[in-house]
Amino acid sequence: MNMKKAMALLLICLLGLSVVGCGNSKSADTAASSQEKKSITVGTSPIFKDIVAAAKEDFDKDGYVLNIKVFDDLVTPNIALQEGSIDANVYQHGPYLEQFNQNKGTTLAPYNGGLVKYFMGVFSKKIKNINDLQAGATVSIPNDPSNRSRALKMLQANGLIKLKDGAAMPTKLDIVENKKNLNIVEMDVMKLVSSLDDVDCSTINSVIAVQGNVDPKSAIALEDKAESDKYSIVIAVQKDQKVDKTIARLETALKSDKVKKFLEEKYKGAIVPLF
Template identity: 25%
Template sequence: MRTTSTVIGAAALTLALAACGAPSEQASESAEGGGDVLRVGVSPVPHGDILAFIDENLAEEAGLELEIEEISDYNTPNAALVEGELDANYFQHRAFMNEWLENGPDAELTYVTDVHIERLGLYSESVESTGDLPEGAEIAVPNDPANLNRALSILEAEGLITVDPEAGENATENDITDNPNDLVVTPLEAAQLPRSIADVDAAVVNGNYAIEADLPEESNVLAWEPEGEDYVQNYANGLVALNENADDERVQLLAELLHDERVLEYVQETWRGVVLAVDADGVITE
């Protein structure tokens, strides 16, 4: 992990934020009193960029002191939170957090608030549409269970495969019941998927890794994941803290800033279509 930025601010939140929902007076007073730095672990993109925007534009006037730790994998942030190396993290959705809690150490984490959704997309360098995929085409997908199921849902929505409905959210490539074009579905570590594009016919890539690799600009987007009824509830990335720290004034202040209108606009303008901003009410903003 590396520290990417630190902002030291002592001023109370001004009227500039009032129209967007001012943070609590108590939190601002705590910051004025020289509260501790809030250490937040993030995936570099878009999470790190979003916090950097807050760091540079909102944190000081809100009286929030941030230390942003970039973490490039999905395994470290929760462990660092449990070990006390971080006060909060921002990289995961509820499905991933719940899966980690089931398989990880004895820990109690709280999902504080939704922030954004990184759409999974089916990308290819060799074909321009799903109809162009050849017989026996190889499609790489994320190998972590929470995102593997999402990837399969894209292929199913495009009519390429049928997945056993009994498998539910735990569906894997072994639950494919109909595969008329004999597609080869290959699970890989999510971070490796952009590099696999040249070696496979198509790949389902997480939004953050697609952005880092410039896939939306340099590859063909064959399909986006379908937005189901519980899309935000299941797949919005959000702010997470240990149960005992979830009500920490600094954590709650950051949660409010993450929903500031300027942050929502920044997300919309920076990652049009790939990252979807979610407001404080859990609604995707357009």
């Protein structure tokens, strides 16, 4: 065998080993990517923790484990998700998530469509009819952007204020007419029920109302149904988790007949399942 033939044979052998090595590497990568995460941590709020807990038994089969972490505010669950200390969260509606991404520079996304929806109403311990609201009355509303705009739109729909035309996410600065000179006070959504002792009325969503022992059917005014349809609660994930099989398992557990029955029995119409 001359030198040229020997070099050619050596080169062929080296190329063959390289191809085999690459093939093994790709196989390993594929195997790793196809593995499901068996244990996940889902963030939620005191409002929705019972709903997530109702899905745990179905999720926790075949070696899977659903850990539930409850946060006491509306910001930290999204920060934790962005940073990767939790795998998903269940507590917010789509408009809030979208606004959060814009304000905080996060890149979170809803996993498919909404799970449940609720409605917003005006509640009071002092009056029985929205038309009885006196001049100078105090009204408490949520202080986060999406729920605040929702509350202001509801006050407008019920003839209490008028907002600037075209304000998609209105604030108090967009109020162009306030004939009763209402004192509109913003606060955390978790404090709205307790504020009923101090204000004339409050704009509260039905979930928070029922968990605060306020009958959601006692609302003296409601938002338009078309408006409430926009605010369904979603599973939030990082964008690259949109095809995560374990998150799909979480969604299936949350959309079970068991969870639907739980919602019907506990919330008495305050939360409407969308499955």
